[in-house]
Amino acid sequence: MARTKFEVDVTNVVQIFEIAFVLMIFLMILGTEFQILNVHAFHFSVAWIISMTQGLLALHAVNPVVKKLLGKDKVFNHWVIETVGLVGSTLAFSCGYKDKTEKNEAHFQTWHAILGLLGYALSIFSGLNGIPALYRKELKAYVSPDWNKYFHIVTGSLGFFFGGLSLLASLYSNWYIKKTHASETSFILGLFLITSVVAWALVKPIGIVKSDWKRLISKKNK
Numbered sequence: 001m002a003r004t005k006f007e008v009d010v011t012n013v014v015q016i017f018e019i020a021f022v023l024m025i026f027l028m029i030l031g032t033e034f035q036i037l038n039v040h041a042f043h044f045s046v047a048w049i050i051s052m053t054q055g056l057l058a059l060h061a062v063n064p065v066v067k068k069l070l071g072k073d074k075v076f077n078h079w080v081i082e083t084v085g086l087v088g089s090t091l092a093f094s095c096g097y098k099d100k101t102e103k104n105e106a107h108f109q110t111w112h113a114i115l116g117l118l119g120y121a122l123s124i125f126s127g128l129n130g131i132p133a134l135y136r137k138e139l140k141a142y143v144s145p146d147w148n149k150y151f152h153i154v155t156g157s158l159g160f161f162f163g164g165l166s167l168l169a170s171l172y173s174n175w176y177i178k179k180t181h182a183s184e185t186s187f188i189l190g191l192f193l194i195t196s197v198v199a200w201a202l203v204k205p206i207g208i209v210k211s212d213w214k215r216l217i218s219k220k221n222k
Helices: 005-029 036-057 064-070 074-102 111-134 145-170 174-179 184-221
Strands: none
Touching (some): 036 074, 036 111, 036 145, 036 184
């Protein structure tokens, strides 16, 4: 289905928002002394706001940079970009865990950490589930391609959603408050950028989940 001019324009704006948020995080840690939380924040923002978002958009929108680097195969582009996102998320998760361990603090006690763990776990599950989705023709005798694809989209979308909520919760973290000097402007800007990117990236997947569910149920009842 061809995309409307509105969809193209919004996607282009959202991609600018992605870069703006990551640039904002980068400027916060630029020139400061090394902290493992800085590494955590940078990898988490890049992995979720850029890689995970681009991985979702790759199935519905053509980014000229992605197209030039990876080609026109949307499924392959989605697979590569999401894999990069999972690697970045793993680095972010490891740094956050190491920071708590070194400070002898309890793990997963904040909404940021709990939502981040949930989003990370669901994304890993979706990534593993994406293997039979990618090789659906070869594995159709063992796994239902339609249902596997459905659960892949559901778990991936939920993982991305909870990761986005974790990013929103990070705006209340001591790290963010300290880096922005408790600036209301920085808080509102972060809130706007994250919400805009996550919400738009989920529009298409949510629509697919709803339509596929109706199709699968009607097919099952025949």
